[in-house]
Amino acid sequence: MNYEVVIGLEVHVQLTTRTKIFCGCSTAFGQPPNSQTCPVCLGLPGALPVLNYQAVEYAIRTGLATNCSIAPQSVFARKNYFYPDLPKGYQISQFELPTCRHGWLDIEGEWGVKRIGITRIHMEEDAGKLVHGEAPGSSQSSFVDLNRAGTPLLEVVSEPDLRSADEAVAYLKKLHQIVVYLGVCDGNMEEGSFRCDANVSLRPVGQQEFGTRAEIKNVNSFRFVKQAIEYEIERQADVLDAGGKVVQETRLFDAQTGMTRSMRGKEEAHDYRYFPDPDLVPLEIDAAWIEAERAQLPELPDARRQRYQAELGLSAYDAEVLTAERAMAEYFEAGVALLPTQPKAVANWVMGDLTRKLNDSGQTLAESPVTPELLTGMLRLIEAGTISGKIAKTVFDEMWATGHEAARIVEEKGLVQVSDTGAIEAIVDEVLAAGAAQVEQYRGGNEKVFGFFVGQVMKASKGKANPALVNELLKRKLSGE
Amino acid sequence: MKISRTEVEHVARLARLALDPAELDALTGDMDAILAYVDQLKRLDTSAIVPTAHAVPMANAFRPDEVRPSFTPEQAQQNAPAPDPAGFRVPRVIE
Numbered sequence: 001m002n003y004e005v006v007i008g009l010e011v012h013v014q015l016t017t018r019t020k021i022f023c024g025c026s027t028a029f030g031q032p033p034n035s036q037t038c039p040v041c042l043g044l045p046g047a048l049p050v051l052n053y054q055a056v057e058y059a060i061r062t063g064l065a066t067n068c069s070i071a072p073q074s075v076f077a078r079k080n081y082f083y084p085d086l087p088k089g090y091q092i093s094q095f096e097l098p099t100c101r102h103g104w105l106d107i108e109g110e111w112g113v114k115r116i117g118i119t120r121i122h123m124e125e126d127a128g129k130l131v132h133g134e135a136p137g138s139s140q141s142s143f144v145d146l147n148r149a150g151t152p153l154l155e156v157v158s159e160p161d162l163r164s165a166d167e168a169v170a171y172l173k174k175l176h177q178i179v180v181y182l183g184v185c186d187g188n189m190e191e192g193s194f195r196c197d198a199n200v201s202l203r204p205v206g207q208q209e210f211g212t213r214a215e216i217k218n219v220n221s222f223r224f225v226k227q228a229i230e231y232e233i234e235r236q237a238d239v240l241d242a243g244g245k246v247v248q249e250t251r252l253f254d255a256q257t258g259m260t261r262s263m264r265g266k267e268e269a270h271d272y273r274y275f276p277d278p279d280l281v282p283l284e285i286d287a288a289w290i291e292a293e294r295a296q297l298p299e300l301p302d303a304r305r306q307r308y309q310a311e312l313g314l315s316a317y318d319a320e321v322l323t324a325e326r327a328m329a330e331y332f333e334a335g336v337a338l339l340p341t342q343p344k345a346v347a348n349w350v351m352g353d354l355t356r357k358l359n360d361s362g363q364t365l366a367e368s369p370v371t372p373e374l375l376t377g378m379l380r381l382i383e384a385g386t387i388s389g390k391i392a393k394t395v396f397d398e399m400w401a402t403g404h405e406a407a408r409i410v411e412e413k414g415l416v417q418v419s420d421t422g423a424i425e426a427i428v429d430e431v432l433a434a435g436a437a438q439v440e441q442y443r444g445g446n447e448k449v450f451g452f453f454v455g456q457v458m459k460a461s462k463g464k465a466n467p468a469l470v471n472e473l474l475k476r477k478l479s480g481e
Numbered sequence: 482m483k484i485s486r487t488e489v490e491h492v493a494r495l496a497r498l499a500l501d502p503a504e505l506d507a508l509t510g511d512m513d514a515i516l517a518y519v520d521q522l523k524r525l526d527t528s529a530i531v532p533t534a535h536a537v538p539m540a541n542a543f544r545p546d547e548v549r550p551s552f553t554p555e556q557a558q559q560n561a562p563a564p565d566p567a568g569f570r571v572p573r574v575i576e
Contacts, residue, residue: 017546018547019548023549024548024550025551032566033568034552034554034557034558035552035554036551037551051543051544052544052546053546054546056543080495084569084571084574130574131568132574141570141571141573142570142572143571144568144571145568146569271491271495273495278535278536281535281540282540282541284540
């Protein structure tokens, strides 16, 4: 039978606040177990949670950037269940009244542009971490580290609007890009700062009602999300084709095998007995606050991409590459601000030599020895004809190595472009004399050898000859003057 | 009856309470009486009352995002039955 897959995603976005959502313990990663705990996040009797203002600001910004409406009132609730990583016996979350509702994101791909609904974004606290003992004598034990307990999360719940693994990945990448742009999340999927649960179900093509879904937990890379969903589609199709029924359950993706497997035990009771947490007062967000947060939003990737094409005349591809990361877009824009006449040249150097150097050295843009000032300083020398584009590559490498200005490098290394007609003419004459055979070929109609002459002249001048002049002189001389 | 013995059993299991049959019967009776008592509220007309999430008429209590001192791992586990540098030791949890 032919099935259509229906996918909804729940994404946990860890916020970049310095402290936890309800107490002043640090959220720094990789510290000794339980060194970032206090009575509140340990759930000691009598301790009272107080909401982190910054976490609320981040929630509002994320909601605005994903086209959500911001609820005038939201309420924190207790989600009750027992697990060793949850010291209070309940998780503080938002249930009936989340902070953000009814948003959407547009995703692009072979399907064109598709709008994916966002049901809600709610704030909640993370649980602790369980380590299953490997040390001798500890095979019967697990160890609980509560440093992560109370870390602020946003849970972004999508509508079941996704119809393929590729759409799901496109949606995830879009959301990831936005939260990283906003600076509300570091986006580090390996450390679990951005993780995803996927609800996957199948229905016969043409059927309206949804099939029974399985929930795949905690998939921590874009590639694994694609693999996990594709595996799950096949698994469920096999079950249905064999006349069986899909069981509603939680499944775990195993990156080693590329398969999902049932996680029995956590099934027992999805009976969380939510009720409003009496320790926390309601959160009220008025229009003035929403506007104040809106003013804090950076220009988002989609808007930036369109502006680069419309106002700066860049290609769709260039605009896409430059806006993929906020740091790169900001670097590019700083360059354009310094050299407004040449956005395309700035774009080419940022995407070309600069990116290559960054990749080779493993450095980030913030660490780049070549600042937008240095880069545009060099582009000005090209514009003025002081150096050729070819020499600029050498100058760029020198700037990267020394952090010196292009003008200084050009002067110290004697890289000034030769635009003296007489000097170039002498080289051209030499090259033509040495290449009599090629001159014959050219005059016989083989224009391809022209490039050979240009190469020879540039080589003889150590790359310093003005290419426009070289071309002009060669043409004139070859045509027999 | 406001609540059945089966429901009481279910709630007991969610709360990880092991109850013997006599206790279950007694609690079912008690909880039924409590719910019947609370049901008296239904006699009031609340159609004009705005639903409330909190007993205190207050909103927006915040703290700034500033790091405060935490416990040391030893302090955090002071009352734990099996403290360990790797964390609170608990019976192995198999996923």
